[in-house]
Each structure stands twice: as structure tokens, then as C-alpha cells.
Amino acid sequence: xxxxxxxxxxxxxxxxxYVEDKMIIGIGSGSTASHFIQFLGEKVREGLQVTGVPTxxxxxxxCTLLGIPLITTQIPxxxxxxxxxxxxxxxxxxxxxxxxxxxxxxxLVASCSARTIIITDSRKQASxxxxxxxxxxxxxxxxxxxxAKKLRDLGGEAKLRTLGTPPAPYWSENGNYILDCxxxxxDQPERLAQExxxxxxxxxxxxxxxxxxxxxxxxxxxxxxFRVGSK
Numbered sequence: 001x002x003x004x005x006x007x008x009x010x011x012x013x014x015x016x017x018y019v020e021d022k023m024i025i026g027i028g029s030g031s032t033a034s035h036f037i038q039f040l041g042e043k044v045r046e047g048l049q050v051t052g053v054p055t056x057x058x059x060x061x062x063c064t065l066l067g068i069p070l071i072t073t074q075i076p077x078x079x080x081x082x083x084x085x086x087x088x089x090x091x092x093x094x095x096x097x098x099x100x101x102x103x104x105x106x107x108l109v110a111s112c113s114a115r116t117i118i119i120t121d122s123r124k125q126a127s128x129x130x131x132x133x134x135x136x137x138x139x140x141x142x143x144x145x146x147x148a149k150k151l152r153d154l155g156g157e158a159k160l161r162t163l164g165t166p167p168a169p170y171w172s173e174n175g176n177y178i179l180d181c182x183x184x185x186x187d188q189p190e191r192l193a194q195e196x197x198x199x200x201x202x203x204x205x206x207x208x209x210x211x212x213x214x215x216x217x218x219x220x221x222x223x224x225x226f227r228v229g230s231k
Contacts, residue, residue, distance in 0.1 A: 007121035007218025012036035014216050014223045015083045015117050021049050024076055026109040027063060028084025029056040029102045032119050036083050041066030053079055055109050056102040057173060075108055082113040086208070087133045088126050089118060089215050093228050094189045096129055098136030098206030101161070101172050107204060110211045118215045125217060129207075130186035136161075136206040137179045141169070143201025144177045150199060154192065156181040176203050 012035035019025065019040065027037060037059065044050065044067055052070045054060040063070055084106055088096040095118065097103050110116045126132060135156070139147050148158040158181040161170040169177050186192055189207050196205040215226040 002122065002220070004121040004123060004218075006221070008032040008119070009035045009218070010221070010223050011119035011121070011216045011218040012039055012083075014225075015119050016040065016043065018081055018083075018115070018117055019043070019048070019050065020080075023050050023080040024071070024078070025050050025052050026079045026082030026084070026113050026116075027052045027054050027059050027068075028082065028106060029054075029059045030085040030100045032085035032121065033059065033083065034062060036119060037062050037066065037068070041068055044068050053109055055084065055106045056100070058100075075105075075112055077112060079109065079113040080115070082110050082116045084110065084116070084118060086118045086120055086124055086212075086215070087206070088124050088129055089120065089212070089226070090126050090129050090189075091226075093118075093212040093215055093226065094129060095208035095212055096133050096135055096206050097208050098138070098178070099133070101136070101170065101178055103136055103206045104138055104172070104174055104204040107208060107211070110208065115213050116211055118212045120215060120217050122217055122219045128185045128187060129189055130183040134159075134180040134182040135186070137181055137196060138172055138174070138176045138203040138205070139179055140201040140203060141177045144179060147199055147201050148179060151179070151181050154195060156183045174203065
């Protein structure tokens, strides 16, 4: 049986090699990113001087607990490196992100970064996006049902993300709803991204295109690195 937690740890540890003293680092959210945060906290305790830019309150709390200095009042114009996870990636390093609900800030932080490294376990590799994972879309609450209908016209089945019993709408950290939209496959991610960006009421979508510079994937007891054009 594959040990996916071990794969996450191996990918996170390899990403740590890209961190240099005095860097401003975008720090992602989710279970794989949490391993990176643990390793980074150890280096900070050993004397490494870095400043983190957290992509969620959850990440902020863990970094603070581990003594990692943070910038939380704004997103810097220039971030040296961002390390984050992904729900899925394809051979062109196009990503689906947002399973944890933090896609807006994750995309903003990555867009300000000189380099973005994605760390995953081996379940996240896909030949075509969308066959396994739903696409998260952050929307204005008043518009969610209208947007869900438009997504059906694009071939997707959108469900409002809920929590609790009885279920209540999940609220993002930005005060919005999230629709999880399942497609049979996303054969033209760029085209879909454009369609979503044009929809009134869509705040952000979980297609990250042209953002990842490298994906480090844990695989069994080692790692594999993917760059655009590599095999």
C-alpha cells in the first residue's frame, strides 16, 4: 500500500532545498504544505532568516506556532518563492487548486512570486484535468445559483460546498461561497478559465494556468520533478 503521507513529506523536504536566507516565501495551505511548514520551522529555529506570506488563517496559525516570521497585512509586490500543494496537475503543469477553500489568496500570492513550486503526492498526477477532482469556484453568495446554471451549460455539475449537520453553506475566508464543479474532463483548461473569468459573480476559480514553475511529486520512497517540456 502506498504511503501518501510519506510521499508528501518527501516532496516537502525536497522543496526546502530551494529556500535561501533572507527570502520572502509564499506559504501554501493544506496537508502537503503543512509538512513544508514543519520543515521550514525547524530551519528557522536553526537560524534561517526568512519571512513568510501565509495563504490562509490555518497556515498563519501553524507558522506562528513554529516561530516563522510573517507578513499578514498585505501581499508583497515581490515574493521570492512560493511553495504550495495542488489537488491535481497535468503534463503542462496546469493545476486544479482550492480543495481547502483558499484558492483566491493562493493565486494572488503565487502571481506575485518569482518562482512557484508545487508539492504533491502521486495521486495528484493526471493526464487530463478534472476526471478525478471537482473544480472549486469562489462566488458571490447572491449569485451562486445563477452561476451553477451557467456551469451546467458548460458541461459541469456544480454543487454548493457545505459543512455541518444539518448542512450549511461553507464560507470562504473572504466571505464568499464555493461551488465544486465536476466535469467529465477539462480538455481545454485555458478556454474554461476564460469563460469562468467572464462570469458575473465569479470571484476566482481553481484553474491555475501558467503559474507553476515546477511540480515536485513524492513517489513511493523518492520524488520526481516535473517542469514544462520535461518527461
